Amino acid sequence: MIENLLIGFGHALSPYILFYTFMGTLVGTAVGVLPGLAPSATIGILLPITFGMDPLSAMAMLCGIYYGAQYGGSTTSILLNMPGESASVVTCLDGHQMAKQGRGGVALGIAAIGSFVAGIVGTALLLLLGEPLSQAALAFGPAEYTILMALGLSMATSFGGRQSKAVIMCIVGLLMGTIGTDSFSGINRFTFDVIYLEQGLDLVPVLMGLFAMSEIVSEMEKGIVKSPELLAVSTRLRDLMPKLADLKQSFGPMLRGAFGGFLIAVLPGIGATATSFMSYAVEQKLSKHPEEFGHGAIEGVAGPETANNAASIGAMVPLFTLGIPGTATAAILAGGMLMYGLIPGPLLFQEHTEFIYGLIATMFVGNVLLVVLNLPLISFWIKMLKVPLHILYPIVIGIIIVGGYSVNFDPLDLVVITIFGLLGYLANKSKFPTAPLILGFFLGPAFEANVRKALIVGRGDMMVFLQSPVSMVLITCIIAVLLGPTIVGFIRQKNTSQYGRTG
Amino acid sequence: MVKRDLAGGILFVLLGLVTLKASLGLEYYSEYGPGPGFMPFWLSLILIACSLIVLIPACKSLRAGKGNEPVTDEELLMFTKPLAVFGGLGALLLVAILLEDIGFVISASIAITIYVKLIKPEFRWRSSVALGVVAAIMIYSLFSLALGINLPRGVLPI
Secondary structure, eight states, X not given: OHHHHHHHHHHXXXXXXXXXXXXXXXXXXXXXXXXXXXXXXXXXXXXXXXXXXXXXXXXXXXXXXXXXXXXXXXHHHHHHSOOSSGGGTTHHHHHHHHHXXXXXXXXXXXXXXXXXXXXXXXXXXXXXXXXXXXXXXXXOOHXXXXXXXXXXXXXXXXXXXXXXXXXXXXXXHHXXXXXXXXXXXXOEESOTXXXXXXXXXXXXXXXXXXXXXXXXXXXXXXXXXXXXXXXXXXXXXXXXXXXXXXXXXXXXXXXXXXXXXXXXXXXXXXXHHHHHHXXXXXHHHHOSOGGGTTSOOTHXXXXXXXXXXXXXXXXXXXXXXXXXXXXXXXXXXXXXXHHTTOOOSTHHHHHOHHHHHHHHHHHHHXXXXXXXXXXXXXXXXXXXXXXXXXXHHHXXXXXXXXXXXXXXXXXXXXXXHHHHHHHHHHHHHTTOOSHHHHHHHHHHHHHHHHHHHHHHHTTTOGGGXXXXXXXXXXXXXXXXXXXXXXXXXXXXXXXXXXXXXXX | OHHHHHHHHHHHHHHHHHHHHHHHTSOSBOSSSBOTTHHHHHHHHHHHHHHHHHHHHHHHHHHTTOTTOOOOOGGGOOOSSHHHHHHHHHHHHHHHHXXXXXXXXXXXXXXXXXXXXXXXXXXXXXXXXXXXXXXXXXXXXXXXXXXXXXXXXXXXOO
């Protein structure tokens, strides 16, 4: 492993790949700083543009955007009380209060240090867990894989909003995955004699529509937000450096955030946003002075900012080891890997050792770059907030046209983006979550193939899914995940009616 | 929200019925194992069942007269400016139609100009068009000339 990692670093430090890692972290920070542009949408837009590149530099760049956005997101939360992306919402609570009290620089500094700790701990854990997990996954047959995918999908439906709606979206995604020529029998399904559909719908235009277009038109509708008031903050490096007492206070939250955030995010379906909220809740519970939370407690910045960054790396674990993306962003990265001819899953560690260890090494490098980018350049990022929307969005649409067209060099893909842009808009406004749809759509073909293979092996007997102990454990988990929230909700309802609402 | 749940529920039940009907036309079980109709059949059934879980409570609240409460969450207000939503989507559709005939630079210029005007109507036409053309040429140079992505030239010689 050490040897592989050294080779990985050899790749990661070559100027070509270093350049793309740098570009990724730069774009990621920018996206994180700018409100209204989510990292998932950005990666989707830029994905087709990277097809000409070699897989490692492309993935190094795309991953850099993902974890870079978690760094950048904290800046606007702290200075403007306006989260740049959803995982930084909770940072507003205490970060902005700190800025109001004149400790904005310290808040920014601690967020950057926390993100760095998370990046290093997360990448190290990914390195340690990757190979053993992929070894275990190699022993899985189609039946176990089916159940594992079902578990991943059901977990993806259990966070945020009503679960029944999320399940609907997931099933629609799975159904969308059946469009096209069936690989087992060669029969066209749901193509309605449209030649374009015979290849199946492409992932990239669908997610560009669902995540990017829907977001842009929705922001355009809201209109121009008045230029927000910037809190004056000293961005000299000296003022960004937290005092020793601050560091001491943040040490525990950072450690818990880094390990907790990573391990929770390994479970499919729990992304950076959920872990940042969990971390905040935990720190408030553990704190000796919980009343300070919400009034500028440094733990309320250190914990969540570490957790969300660790989570963005933890989310890669199920993707790299099992081939099951846990979040929409991971699904997009998986879609990218497929296009470079790399199949995400346990074989990555066996057959593409250089790629996977190279990628992990770029994550180490990228996190170091991000601290360098973030601490001294904060004043630059703040200036970027002043780019007006009527310049930003038109340019983004120009890039969407390039990206959408260059997937297959077919203008019909732009039509697909438009259609899914409208559907995504309607779904967001009606609280039908779009992430489970993308996960279902991505996993659909593999899920169906495994179900059918398992049933061929089992000669049509459904009991094939229950035969191994692993399957039984996983099925128990699925039941817990699908019914758990309903039961918890029921208990909570009972409690609130008994004791009245608190807080 | 109740009305949207109702509309969504009905839509997804209908979608489920359509896919169910279509999957019945496919072979459910072939000689060796499940056929092409196996998965769509079960997925359609689950889809219909879940849609009913959303639809039935929505129907009940509607009957109880809860359907007309205004949406209070600003994030969820829908079609407050239909021009921005449909104009934005329409511009992309326009590009899809024009792209291969008149080329990337002209069609992207048009789309970018439309976007500038949609976001900031008081921005002058002349400046909007200038912004559109400059941005389109810059994007074209970056992606087509520097990164080597083949974008349609159309009627222009570049």
